[in-house]
Amino acid sequence: MSTQQQSPEQRTDTPTREPKxxxxxxxxxxxxxxxxxxxxxxxxxxxxxxxxxxxxxxxxxxxxxxxxxxxxxxxxxxxxxxxxxxxxxxxxxxxxxxxxxxxxxxxxxxxxxxxxxxxxxxxxxxxxxxxxxxxxxxxxxxxxxxxxxxxxxxxxxxxxxxxxxxxxxxxxxxxxxxxxxxxxxxxxxxxxxxxxxxxxxxxxxxxxxxxxxxxxxxxxxxxxxxxxxxxxxxxxxxxxxxxxxxxxxxxxxxxxxxxxGSTIKGLNFLQVSSLALTDYPTLEPSSTPDAGRAALQDTGREWLVQLDENRAPVRWIHADDLDGTGDERGEPVGELLHSEDTLFHALELMVQSASGETCVVDGSGAFVGVVRMADLAKAIRRAQYEARMHYEQMERQS
Missing domain, CATH: 3.40.50.300 (P-loop containing nucleotide triphosphate hydrolases)
Structure with a gap:
């Protein structure tokens, strides 16, 4: 889908003024x-x-x-x-x-x-x-x-x-x-x-x-x-x-x-900004392997996000890779998401990611969280619920 696809914020319900x-x-x-x-x-x-x-x-x-x-x-x-x-x-x-x-x-x-x-x-x-x-x-x-x-x-x-x-x-x-x-x-x-x-x-x-x-x-x-x-x-x-x-x-x-595929197509109209991103374990440049293992144990996850000195995400680090060094451990994070990106784009990146998740950064490139498959499923269910409520309200008003 085109990046020029309009977002829900750009689309509005039919106005009450006289039609053209x-x-x-x-x-x-x-x-x-x-x-x-x-x-x-x-x-x-x-x-x-x-x-x-x-x-x-x-x-x-x-x-x-x-x-x-x-x-x-x-x-x-x-x-x-x-x-x-x-x-x-x-x-x-x-x-x-x-x-x-x-x-x-x-x-x-x-x-x-x-x-x-x-x-x-x-x-x-x-x-x-x-x-x-x-x-x-x-x-x-x-x-x-x-x-x-x-x-x-x-x-x-x-x-x-x-x-x-x-x-x-x-x-x-x-x-x-x-x-x-x-x-x-x-x-x-x-x-x-x-x-x-x-x-x-x-x-x-x-x-x-x-x-x-x-x-x-x-x-x-x-x-x-x-x-x-x-x-x-x-x-x-x-x-x-x-x-x-x-x-x-x-x-x-x-x-x-x-x-x-209509459900997947619907992700073009939902943006990363609509998600509540969850905390995710990270590894600072100075962090030790033991600190990484502790972070994984605390969160119950298999992967960490390696950050650079500017807190930009650079690599996915698996639990088995913690004892490696530099570019020899983990996998590159790949393309990063921003708040205005669509969830369809998030899904495309997710299926290419080593961890099955995609990193989100702010305007300065600093890590703010990840998008997970569970986040997409929740967003789809919310959109379906809101659409159903809309039609039920229309029926009550008719």
């Missing part, structure tokens, strides 16, 4: 069919958040996205943007207010990169200099050198570069809202992760309201402030923060869709 986008019993039934593609979907998306729609193929995710900007017309219900029912406004004007990114990108092959990015600003009547300045700004923002790329054509771009241009074009007129339909789905895994990280960085600066479609639950967990897991006909099976869905899937459908 509201779907009110929106439905879509195509002519000649009796079964709705989308059935009375009600959904609120709040300003500045990424809502990810995720679900199995054919459940209506992309249809829902196209209903929002009226690429297809709803059969019923209301779609409100900033409180305005957009089913009653000109659809072309509506789409110019909304950035749209798709998997196939859809760059115009006979236009330069700059011209592609300037498409919507030009349609809105921006003058040439303003549109050019905007395209230059956006190329830099998505990590492409304007000097190198502005006059190039789409055929000269790699898949990842083209997708960056697609994002830049969607941001061209600085829309409040962006719709993203599997935007990174056709790219190799390494480039995909880089683009995800880059987009999350941009979102940290721009705070757009984003509806993001994917079929990949791991991408949904990484990208979303909230996730809506959809069943057939875009019925919402569960909508909540990723960490709460992982901790407490509400039914078998959600549980099966998340798949195995």
């Amino acid at each position: 986008i509201r779907l009110d019993k929106v439905g879509k039934t195509y002519p000649g069919t009796k079964v709705a593609a989308v059935e009375e979907l009600s959904l609120d998306i709040h300003e500045g958040e990424i809502l990810v729609l995720v679900g199995p193929s054919g459940c209506g995710k992309s249809t829902t996205l196209r209903l929002i900007n009226r690429m297809i017309e709803p059969s019923g219900g209301r779609i409100l943007l900033d409180g305005e029912d957009v089913t009653k406004v000109n659809p072309d004007k509506l789409r110019r207010r909304i950035g749209y990114v798709i998997q196939q990108i859809g760059l115009f092959p006979h236009q330069t990169i700059a011209q592609n990015i300037e498409t919507v600003p030009r349609m809105l009547g921006w003058d040439k200099q303003k549109a050019k300045a905007r395209s230059e700004e956006l190329l830099g923002m998505v990590g492409l050198d304007p000097e190198r790329y502005r006059d190039s054509y789409p055929k000269a771009l790699s898949g990842g570069q083209a997708q960056r241009v697609g994002v830049a074009r969607a941001l061209g007129a600085d829309p409040d809202i962006m719709l993203m339909d599997e935007p990174f789905g056709a790219i190799d895994p390494i480039t995909r992760e880089r683009l995800q990280n880059e987009f999350l960085r941009l979102q940290g600066e721009l705070r757009k309201t984003i509806v993001f479609v994917t079929h990949d639950i791991d991408e949904a967990i990484k990208m979303g402030d909230k996730i809506a897991i959809l069943g057939e006909r875009s019925t919402i099976r569960q909508i909540d923060t990723p960490e709460r869905i992982l901790a407490y899937p509400v039914d078998d459908f959600v549980d099966d869709f998340i798949g195995t």
Whole structure:
């Protein structure tokens, strides 16, 4: 998982203010069919958040996205943007207010990169200099050198570069809202992760309201402030923060869709700072082997942490290694944890550690304790309990 994954402190429950986008019993039934593609979907998306729609193929995710900007017309219900029912406004004007990114990108092959990015600003009547300045700004923002790329054509771009241009074009007129339909789905895994990280960085600066479609639950967990897991006909099976869905899937459908390992994935949303670190036996540079044995006997442990003169942890020392000297005894402690690190990262380090535990240090690098497997298990149980209490409270209030 990305180090840019948001922590529980950065995520908040849905605010009570008016949503940026509201779907009110929106439905879509195509002519000649009796079964709705989308059935009375009600959904609120709040300003500045990424809502990810995720679900199995054919459940209506992309249809829902196209209903929002009226690429297809709803059969019923209301779609409100900033409180305005957009089913009653000109659809072309509506789409110019909304950035749209798709998997196939859809760059115009006979236009330069700059011209592609300037498409919507030009349609809105921006003058040439303003549109050019905007395209230059956006190329830099998505990590492409304007000097190198502005006059190039789409055929000269790699898949990842083209997708960056697609994002830049969607941001061209600085829309409040962006719709993203599997935007990174056709790219190799390494480039995909880089683009995800880059987009999350941009979102940290721009705070757009984003509806993001994917079929990949791991991408949904990484990208979303909230996730809506959809069943057939875009019925919402569960909508909540990723960490709460992982901790407490509400039914078998959600549980099966998340798949195995949901408990481990949930560790991405818990930080080392949430743990109460226990004391751990240490060995000072001047300590004798007998002092080390006494510390092990007092604590009932098999390992000590060897500290240097600055109290930084340097080696794990096993009881059998106490009579050795210097680098001949014990094992290096490896990578160290800090309070802001995730418990998922702690688990990764733990399985590589000689002792099965991981050292935590403060801002100056001094040893403050260890993370043990029992600490992770306790943190998981606490997250599951808190999620269950949340849903029970919601049921009592409904």
